[in-house]
Amino acid sequence: MTIDVGAHLKAVRTMYGLSQRELAKRAGVTNGTISLIEQNRVSPSVSSLKKVLDGVPMSLAEFFTLDLQVNPQVFFSRDDLADIGDREVSLRLVAAQRPNRAMTIMHERYRPKADTGADMLSHKGEEGGIVVAGRVELTVGAQNRVLGPGDAYYFTSAVPHRFRNFGDESCEIISACTPPTF
Template identity: 60%
Template sequence: MDEGFDVGARLRQLRQERGLSQRELAKRAKVTNSSISLIEQNSVSPSVSSLKKILDALPVSISAFFAGDEHSQPRPFYKASELTEIGDGVLSWRLVAARRPDRRMSVLHERYPPGADSGDEMLEHDGEEGGVVVEGEIEITVNGEVALLRAGDAYYFDSRLPHRFRNVGDRECVIVSANTPPSFSDGGEELHHG
């Protein structure tokens, strides 16, 4: 997660604003009580899929979670250091313009180290997504169809189809992707392709 961002404090704030105990949030998110406690204490960094499950139970979008209470004026350019890390410590997903109000799409700079995987569970959510492999290779499964994409190759699909991303190569894979509705959207609750 973003080093300058206090994930634990933000989760605690949102949980308390909704009047939920750690136990109740854990029950709704189908995670253990200790998971919520450890995340709020910043003792563990949640995987993207775990954080998504917890935020869906609030419900709060990933975008709103990382934007916090900040509102900034829209601007056209962002330095690499200004991208918001929403990865899980293994996968790196750096979101462009995370704090931009009324953002209608998500643009991500994604890094998958060798062996990295978006998760055992196939992902499904409203919207469309696409991307271009910049370096390395990635195995993408969409609705049972599997392809190995290399630098220069691209993908575009309906995100409601079950999908998964895996780096089966021996070097890092870098992808620049976009999805709409913005980042992690599923009927108003936000998800991402992994």
């Protein structure tokens, strides 16, 4: 959970092929500051860290979201996707086992009569998707609509939401959410 600011900064800097002095010059700070931060001998203030990142340039959000590990698995056969759903709703995850993902991509299938429930889901982050086949009724806060193939949605997950398939045909959606909730 605890983030290694120094290692992150060093990784970012070297990724850009910059020396401490070069980055310091661009950022308008001294090379000593960069050195101390990278060694975790100090914890920079947000404003000074922002100044440093402006020299790259990179936003604070990008900096803290950055994943330093490399995981080799890139391709996933349809049978490799991790299925974590139940009978009514099937959720098949891409790269489920990858640690520290920035987001989750899923292939969802709602069978006829499937319903995520009346006590509506809400969690942090944002999510969106595109309907591939079938129809689904989506309720987000006070808004409500039936989506068909090619239609899409996007909302902040903090708003309560509900998926219902009241048709006779299964509904398929490809969706993504960030940060990962699965």
